[in-house]
Amino acid sequence: MSLADQVLAVNDDLPIRTDKPVHSGKVRSVYWLTDADSRRLIEEKGYDVAPDAPLAIMVISDRISAFDCIWHGEGGLKGVPGKGAALNAISNHWFKLFRANGLADSHILDIPHPFIWIVQKAKPVMIEAICRQYITGSMWRSYEKGERDFCGIEVPEGLSKDQKLPELLITPSTKGILEGIPGVPAVDDVNITRKNIEENFAAFNFRNPADIDYYETLLKEGFNVISSELEKLGQIFVDTKFEFGYVTDASGKEKLIYMDEVGTPDSSRIWDEAAFRDGKIIENSKEDFRQLLLNHFPDPDILLNKDRMEERAALARDNALPQEVLMQVSKIYTGIAEKITGKKITLSENPKAEIVAILREDYGLID
Template sequence: MSLAEQVLAVNNDLPIRTDAPVHSGKVRSVYWLTEADSARLIKEKGYDVAADAPLAIMVISDRISAFDCIWHGEGGMAGVPGKGAALNAISNHWFKLFKENGLADSHILDIPHPFVWIVQKAKPVMIEAICRQYITGSMWRAYSKGERDFCGIQLPEGLEKDQKLPELLITPSTKGILEGIPGVPAVDDVNITRTNIDDNYQAFNFQSPTDVDRYEVLLKEGFDLISAALAELDQIFIDTKFEFGYVTDAAGNDKLIYMDEVGTPDSSRIWDGPAHRDGKIIEQSKEGFRQLLLSHFPDPDILLNKDRMPEREALARDNALPTEVLLAVSKTYTDIAAKITGAPVPLSANPKAEIIEILSRDYGLID
């Protein structure tokens, strides 16, 4: 089997029994199970959720997204070998650590295969929270142009690119388009302040003002836990994105949980410690791929300017990246996953066939 055939690029065509449309995002596809299958699995597997909780099968892919576009390589390689399994392995590791350390649960109930999660439906908090320990990326670009107010936080003068910040900063933005919140434009991914959240907590799907405080504690504790664990591996946790939601457990208690993914090369920046001490930055995350794209194309403004999205989409569609580029990205993902989890990333010759067999044999979900 060729390398291109080992890449799981299309993940929304599995014969998983569902009576709802498959939701396919940039990287994952979600199959909502029927009421009967959800109830059966909750009972059979003893999941700690309400008896009538909707469950879903979430299948990750090897697709790679950057600058809101999906990129592909030469020879029909429509993704990055090992990327999906690496992302899931890293998230699984951190979610488990969060739970063991008494932080909060996640939406994951079961892990049938390296590409697959069984998840419970959560009511999402409509915030993407970025925790930043260093000034880099979009924050540095804005700072270098004179901006000093970030999500209601005033940054001091005289900061330099890639410098460690005086303290961990939380810079939240909206998840989706939220209407009718004073001072918050109704557009996706717009920066907001802690005051915006406090004054309109219900609009962001928080159940109480104390849950806003809890969310901030979970952000800092989650960041600090990952940062400390990476430091033991001589890696530096630069920034990351967290998402939260509510679920109900078997006893009927509502819980604020971590969801989506955590501490992965897709949602975080991680720098190599030894290189950093030598004055170099080696990205152990997707940021390296972003930087490569910015230098690969003659007009990087296409990738940075949201007003040029049609040109950007054409760039991604019409340009097959060199195979060695995608293999280098693969090495970044699989190496950091092995470092974090202490085990090599399980690579599959035919992930789709494996997923179908396991979901049929052990879960009775294939028609």
């Protein structure tokens, strides 16, 4: 069996029973179940959700995206071996730890296979919440150009690249295009302040102003739980992105939960602590792949400049990366997943066939 066969690149063509279009993102595809199947599974499996809650099958892939493009390798390699299973395993681990620490639930109800989550529909809070413990990446680039105000927070003078910040910084941005919010441009992923959120809480889908405090608590405590666990493993949790939403449980109580993924190499920067003490940065996250791309192509501005998206898309489409590049990324993802979870990530021989068999036999979702 070739390496390319062990990669799940296309994940929106599974024969899962659905009466809605499959939503395919950069990495995951979402299949909304029929009302009848949702109700049946809630009853059969005893999920703690409202009896009429819409459920979905979320299937991860091994695709790799960076700079808003999907990349591929030589030899028909359309993704990174082991990446999907590694991402899910890491998220599952942190979500479990959050619950154990009394933080909040996630949107995941069941994990039938390393590539699959059964999730409940949540009403998303329209904020990408970034927590930063070190100044690096885009924040450092802005700081170097003289910017000191980040999302309404004044950052002191005299900081150096990759330095630990005086305190954990929350720098939220919009999730999607939000219209009609004073002082917030109607574009995706634009930085916002806490004042913007407070004055327009309903526009961001918060139920009430008190939930803004709760969301910040979940952000900081979630960050600290992951950070202290990574510290035990000789890793530094540099920064990360959290997403939240509202769901209703079986008793009819509405609650704020974590959604999407948490603390993964896709949504976070993770550095090796021993190397950092020696003045070196060793990335155990997708940032390593981004840097690799910036060094690989002669004109890195194409990757950094949002006005050159057409050229960037062509770059990703027309250039098969060397296989060893994607295998290096595979080593980073599976390595950090095994370190965090203490379990081996095994490559599936035919992930699609396994998924179909499980969803047919154990969940009755495939005819």
